[in-house]
Amino acid sequence: MTGVLRVGLRLLLFLLALFVGAVAVWLVLFILFLFMRDLVPWLKGFRYMQFQIWSFLAVCLAALAFYLWSLMKPVFYMLTWLKRLAQGHYDEPSRSNWRGRPLSGNQLKLPYTLFREIIGQMSMLTLALQRTEKERRELDEKRKSWIAGVRHDLKTPLAYIRGYSSMIAAADQYSWSTAEIIQFGSLMEQKTIQVEQLIEDMNASYQLDGSEAPLSRESTEMARFIRQIVTDVADHPLAAQHTFAFNTAGEKCLDIDQRMIRRALHNLLWNAVIHNPAGCHIEAEVYWDQHGLTVEIRDNGTGIDAETLERLNAAEDDVLSARARLAGSGLGMVLAKDFVTRHGGTMTVHSKLQQGTRITLFFCFESRPDPSLGCWPVFYYIGNYCVGEFYLIFTFLYPAATSSGYYSLHIKDMR
Template sequence: MNFMLRIALQLLAFFFLFVFIHMITAVTIQFFWPQGGTDANLSIYVLVLSTVLFLLILLLIGWYLGRPVYFIIVWLRRLARGQYDLPIRWDEIRSRKSGTLKIPYSIYKELFEHLHILANTLQKNEKELQKSEQAKQEWIRGISHDLKTPLTYISGYSTMLINTEYRWSEAEQKEFLTVIQQKAAHLQELVQDLNETIHGQIPLKAEVVDIVELVRRTVADVSSAPWATGRQFMMDTDPDQIPGSCDPKLLTRAIRNLFVNAVVHNPEGTRIAVRISQLHDRTTEIQIEDDGIGFSETLVKSDAAIPSSERSGLGLSIAKQLIEAHGGDLIVTSKPNEGTSLSIRLPLMQS
């Protein structure tokens, strides 16, 4: 039975109720005043009584049909304020035994059902919006953090070039300028990444690359930086080539952040070992170990962003997000004064 038919039947029921009461009134008057049929005063009394009954019936209709409407208005007002939970009196308008809407609320059954669906949809959209905004803020924060690395290269090599205490050869100057140019291009890429549209997930532009070569280039890049002087890098791989599907730019950012952490948060003389292997479950494992100062287990187990004042800095949190976006895992083991071990596990490309 649709909504309009139920309303029509309810109004028809009130009409018959009015007619029935009017007939009862007329019969009662006729019974107690049988000779008053020609009395003009009696006709007036009947008219007034009928009018009063009509007004009472209208008030009854207004109360009967208007109370659910007021409940709906209150619910809509809550939705407009961003309150998506059920109204406080929701349990009062439903039968405890059957769980169905009480009369007269059952007349507006479709309205209540659609309001419930609307509330759930709005609540879901609100959560997705918050999640998307959080992802966007983390994306911007990550890029802002990564901007420091190429700036450090540019600052370091430009300082070396303008140093008047040493006369660099033409080949050395060309090498420094090449690095500065490369890092300036990297800065431009990061600035362009700020314009990426983030909808809850990090945008990946996957392509098939050699994971071993990607890590080797990242190691060479970080180890050649002026601020990496005094740190010893060692790399071992088995096999020599491991093809994988990934976003090379984002995966490089993640691995670079881990290498930079191992460099800038450890003293000179720290040894940093990199091992790449292919596991039997079609997974690539990249292990990064150092014998530096380490950091506490509390920071290792925390999923929150780690303050830059701590040993790992924000780079660990960014690397974790980028690796997980590739479907991988980052396993961190570290203790103060016992060094740090990082294990990156990435799924291999399906054959």
């Protein structure tokens, strides 16, 4: 509303200036007429009143034409601008001066300066549309790469399932033993679980990518919570060929979104189950210090190659960015990292081929006063603040005393 008032006042002032200018021009013309009337014979045919009326009308018409031109030129310019925006051209059209010559840069001169606020808002709108269009194109590219990677992930287990199902369907041509059929079924079940895991990860990534949904935090006993997840994975028939271990130094509570962290740990543990050969030892450990809580998941399996490891540890703004760069593997780990990051934590992966993998999750503790101390922390913070203010005032009033070393106050920041 303020911008509209400014534009209206500016137009009124411009109209007033034109009127004053028109009157000044008319007076100059009349004075010239008085001096030139005796010198130019044909001017003697004009009467004073007649010249005054016609010259005043001519000057007013010229001023009105200039005023209308000053209004219509920026209006047509803004209409052209809006038309280009509607057609998908998110750039500002070039401006020209009263001679029709283009103006360089973003300078605003008459008559465009009359609508300075409106043109400024349209420039901001154009920049916002440019950013949105750029983000949309980048998102489209990421989604294409993401879909290509998911297609690769689905193609491998489906090829296993199709191959083994064809072998079982051709049992009349081959004499498969019972043990071989059981082995085929076990491998098909493993690949089916891998496909289900991928579908769930895809669903989670679409729901969470680019969103800032609030976390449903609740106080959780981390050791018991993680032990239950490890037990659930270890009890699955496909995990029977691996050994599991869980270590903890005790119990510690942390405010987390249990659904997200359960999903993250489930993905990491199942990656160790699916991508490692039989006999792999998988171990989870929970420990903490004064800074935060750490969860480690280790295995002695096949490990991860250096290129994929570097991509997993790279920082990305969203799931689609990381997924596009990992083209073909690691969606579960990318989602796990995203879930941990949403909790203010970090996830790092250390691995070497044929030497196993170690994944470290770190969650910072929130700095809160100890409830057992009651109101004493509040009193301490208030007293600490007052002492600090007193020290600042004292040093300002008596700089010589403080600089000489007679007075010294030490304030300790208790966190």
